[in-house]
Amino acid sequence: MGTPSEDDLKSQKRAEKVRRILLLAFGGLLALMIVAGVAALHSLRQLDGIEQQINERYSAHSQALTTILISVHVYHDQMERYLLSGENSEPSIGAADVQESGESVRNALKSYPVDTEPEEQALLSEIQQKFTEQENSFALLLRPSAGVNSQERQRFVGEQMMLRHAYILQVSQEVSSLNNKKLTGAKQSLAASFRMVQTRLVSTVLLSLLAGLLLSLSGGFYILRLERQGRARYQELVASRQELESLSARLVDAQEEERRSISRELHDEVGQTLGALLVDLGQLSKLVPADDNLLREKIARIKSAAETAVKSIRDLALLLRPPMLDDLGLVPALEWQAREISRRGEMEVDVHSEMVSEQLADDVMVCLYRLVQEALTNAARHSGAKHAKVSIVQNEGTIRVQIADDGIGFSPERVRGMGILGMEERVKRLGGSLTIESEPGKGTTVFAKIPVEHSKPV
């Protein structure tokens, strides 16, 4: 067993450490999951924002481009109508109108979103340039000093204006396709980043799962180990309790053996020697002349001293180990004990027995004898009982003993003296049971039940 306190301290420390590690691990796992969730949410929201931005930008650009295109169309249409209306008919559109729509084209160009890329910018400025050329040409045509006739105008419109218009349209087409391309690119990069987010999310989820699995595995192992340890410790406890029980049983045996040997020693050696001494003294006193009173008196004194010694040694030997148990068996020994107590005037004890075998095992006899002795001693000493009744009955492999007194009683739940513990120990050792019924003022009854084997009732 070593030093239990040190071991305990160590294991306590280890348990503390493991608890902390488990707490940390679980906390870490939880934090990881929360962080992963939050990050994923954030990324998704970001992606959503980017997508919205892309869409907004695209629609703004295409709308601006549409505005430019429409205004260019309007301008061109007006200019064409103006130029082709001829001198004979009153033109439905004045030059001022044309200029006005030119203005709206410029405005449209100007209001094109500023975040344009160089490529787009270049295309736009090309449009701007072509349009400026167009306007300049138109301004040239409008000049009264130009003196151009309708054929020339028609040619001009047909050659230059149409060309430029077509060019502008073409460039616008390019801008539009550029925009489209940009949208596609942005969408693609968005999808890529979405995939990235997805990958990240999946990997964090996998990581969390893995960590969780690891954690639960190690936790499971730890619990298993704890359980194993607990079981081992329980077994240790059971073993040590058994050891303790067998130890106390051995103690009872040893005590009984010791008593027996001391008793025998006293009885056989000292007692017999004194007995022989008494016999010799008797002989001696016969040899003394009748008139030698001094010697007679001396011998008588020695004799009386020897008799006293014999008596006290006998009493002591009887108390330690009544030879009745060996010579006569249990019931006569109990009867002897009862009469002995009655003789001393402590209280009156009756013994009633039924079917008790004369060949009981020695340990059973000793146990029951000591049990009755203890109960009667308690009754005589502490309870002030006047009467006690011992009943001992054997049937079907069981001996039941009951010792009842009419004393003051006590609370068996509260009072547990060494005597009672000793009784319990003895009875339990033989596989029996002991109960004590008592209440203050109601006397005490001790019940004991002990299994017996290989003994025929007589």
Next chain:
Amino acid sequence: MLADDHKLMRSGLRVLLEQQPDLTVMGEASDGREAVALVASQRPDVLVMDIGMPSLNGIEAAAQITQSNPEAAIVMLSMHSDESYVLRALKAGAKGYLLKDSAEADLIRAVRAVAEGKSFFSPAVSKVLLDDYVRKLKRSGTEDPYDLLTPREREVLQLVAEGKSNKEVAQLLNLSVYTVETHRSNIMEKLNLHGVPELILYAVRKGIIS
């Protein structure tokens, strides 16, 4: 013959006995088994035997001896004056019961009494038995059933307790054997006794015999 597991005690007893010119110690046994064997082979007139002996105690040995020879004269030697011992010794067939304390004073008387077929009990034993008996009577508040016996029954009681057979009693009292038997069963019933040993014990108690 002597049987005691203590040499010292045996030698003391031997000295006491051999002081008497008409008594000789035929042999000594140191335990019950030896005593049984010796008695069977040497057939002594009287056996003086200690109760507490190893291997086979005196009571068991006495029981074995009287089983094969009911007339065997056995004086039990004991340190105990208790009823349990006396009764057990009587049941085992012992005729005399001698306390070791008083062995020196009473041994010769006991041996002679038993040899004549009478019983003998140390005076101290009678006293203890009587005291116990009186106390028990007082406690239970009953009258001594001895008063219930008729004078004739008392006579029969004494003679039976002294070890006489029914026939002997009948001859002594000039009665028929059948009448003696009736008296005996009446005595047993009145005194609540079971068997001759208890009857002898009762007689010792009452000081009817010693």
